[in-house]
Amino acid sequence: MSVQQSGVAFASNPAESRQEIRNYTMNFGPQHPAAHGVLRLILEMDGETIVRADPHIGLLHRGTEKLAESKPYNQSIGYMDRLDYVSMMCNEHAYVMAIESLMGIRAPERAQYIRTMFDEITRILNHLMWVGSNGLDLGAMAVMLYAFREREELMDCYEAVSGARMHATYYRPGGVYRDLPDHMPKYKESPWRKGKSLKQFNAAREGTLLDFIEDFTNEFPKRVDEYETLLTDNRIWKQRTVGIGVISPEEARAWGMTGAMLRGSGVAWDLRKKQPYAKYDTVQFEIPVGTNGDCYDRYLVRMAEMRQSNLIIRQCVKWLKANPGPVMVQNFKVAPPSREEMKDDMEALIHHFKLFSEGYCVPAGETYAAVEAPKGEFGCYLVSDGANKPFRVHLRAPGFAHLSSMDHVVSGHMLPDVVAMIGTYDLVFGEVDR
Template identity: 85%
Template sequence: MQEIKNYTMNFGPQHPAAHGVLRLVLEMDGETVVRADPHIGLLHRATEKLAESKPFNQSIGYMDRLDYVSMMCNEHAYVRAIENLLGIEAPERAQWIRTMFDEITRILNHLMWIGSNALDLGAMAVFLYAFREREELMDCYEAVSGARMHATYYRPGGVYRDLPEVMPKYGESKWHKGKDLERLNQWRGGSMLDFLDAFCADFPRRVDEYEELLTDNRIWKQRTVDIGVVSPEQALAWGMSGPMLRGSGIEWDLRKKQPYAKYAEVDFDVPVGVKGDCYDRYLVRVEEMRQSNRIIQQCVKWLRANPGPVMVRNYKVVPPSRVEMKDDMEALIHHFKLFSEGYAVPAGETYAAVEAPKGEFGIYLVSDGANKPFRLKCRAPSFVHLSSMDAIVRGYMLPDVVAMIGTYDVVFGEVDR
């Protein structure tokens, strides 16, 4: 009788299948996974080395392009690391704005995740629903920074500018006219804070819609319950964080355990799972969207009541205003010097981490006193989670690998760096 041998197959690197350019080499015994070998590096852009070759202030935009679904959270870790070494602290209003935009970013990330993960497992409508809300929040990114994705809005010492008093409106076109145009501009009659008030009042109902489609859906539960179980011990051993860790029942969240920005002053809950399977991680992310909505509402309330500066007054790290440059030659020189040479950061090393939507995103920064980093190292949650793929998916079926990749929520910009 001829012995039947295992066979290997490539899963990816087709982008829609593998959530990026992951090449997963699977050793299969029939439909059962015997071994999974992730091959990475197909999106390598040398972000860390590029950051070491440029002045500190020119690398903020590179951070947006790491986890390109959690843009401002990446910026936050980087500018916090620079602020630690410079010994400066952003004004209070800037800290509240950062907190608010971190949570806007968390919702943006989870909307992308719930839509793409549902699409992976055969549910089409959720993707369209989630992008409906995502477009509204992308308008907030565009309103403060001019860019819908790569904002470069956070700066050492604060944020680029204060929140706009007027939200951009849709104009009449062959796609939008009449009552449709009125509906699209319904929330846009006032400031960004007015817009966010309206969005936050409406958003819980939208999350209910996603849950109505998925949470008790028989097919969804068959694809996710008891699939990709990560025990608490495994989660800790692999260095997991974020929803991957909390889905396994461990209540660890940097916003609570090591508060930064204004997280110590806002009220929110940290959802945790029980089984550590794909379904638990889904429930954790859905509840995180609701909690982020709560935090945004608290930030909006504080920002309405407390005007103030959003940037430190320090010409060494912040450019002077156009008005100041017209009357002050020294300010003009500072402006040119800042954008051509940057600023020197005192020698030392620091680690700054934020609770990004996918987990702990950290920046280890070493300065030798020059105007660019001596060493920059990113601690990316997607890289850590992906490294556990082999240990987690062994013994599961091939379609379960799809569910597992989806629930990892990997983005390859921060894996390959």
């Protein structure tokens, strides 16, 4: 942190000089560990008390929206993963839904259930990263180790369906890249693995991906209990979060807040219930809400959301096990031919190359598609002029709206409370800066 005095009047008498010294400014970030990335927060301080907070963003601006406008539609799905790189598939979902809306196509039912399941897996991944990093910010180191234990297992699910552990590019306009695999990656012998045998490590990995996910959902509620044992009634945790960053329901609405930031203030707004997409209208779950609108309530909301996500995943697994079927529309404008077809049919091979090099033309029009991403409403505004690449792409990032309220929320708090507030926003600057 760098500190500089502002508004200092010097006098010959040192006592007079001290009386004239007013506030000073402080750089919080952009490389501060608790800034969660490249946030530069300029704080005007009166001693330890915040008088004004001025967030400076744009240090991670990569022109994502303009890049998406320069490429065929199907070549920009991977950009969505890299926006909020902790909520990857949820970002893809909004983008492919926007394309499907303009093209008038709908993914098959099995693909819709797969999307619903992986959206909730992604929500748990996000909240695990949040509770671990927020714990670190406020002095609880062990929670990160517990949370990453479960994150590794869910990252293996990402890898099983897409081949990539983070940036999956698994969703496609019209469905998903491929059906769920019949096997899971297994651990191999290692001189560093002690205690358990290899067979014990791979016990849950002997069946299909759905078997592995079902086993995970059986164990996960007990894991959430462990996180709550560490934090929920922890005296220090409550001292750092209870009554800190209180946001009333009216203020939350006025600042355009969504997700846990809005629900923590007692507003039961969730796009999965209010504007259902995929298969959220067929699964049973509740919307957790807070009462006080402080950092502690937002923590409780996110912990409850993980339990509800676990419940949704279990319902999706049960349906997917009982209902095989296609995972991509039979529309060869957007769906590539199978490998078998390409081996025997030169026309299919040419179509494959044209699809992935030139893409497809989307009917002219405009649309907005939004999902209930882990951090709030993530939306994609898409304008097509009938070409094979978008005329305009604009992304609605929840973190951008939340960060704009920083000055209003932290004014009057102490400096350590800024750390708690940045943590409760759950910021990722890939989507904030874009």
